[in-house]
Amino acid sequence: MAHDDDLPVRKRRRLEALVLDSLGVDELRAYIGELTEEIARVEADIGRKQGHRSAADAFFKPR
Structure with missing residues (x-):
């Protein structure tokens, strides 16, 4: 019997995978637009x- 710790x-x-089968072309294009914005x-x-990281690195850089 496997333990939960043994599972990968x-x-x-x-993002949840969207079921694409029920969407029309316009809806798919709108979805692509949403993903592009994200x-x-x-x-x-x-x-x-x-x-921010570059600024911090420059500030703490040894002189």
Whole structure:
């Protein structure tokens, strides 16, 4: 009998997979638009965080 600890750790999904079969072309295009907006939002946050990191690295850089 396997224990839960023996099971491989599954990577957490941040987005639920949408059932695409019931969507029409216009709905699929709208969905792509939503995903594109979310990607842009995440990329902007990555840029902001990298900027903070660069500033911190420059501040603490040995002289």
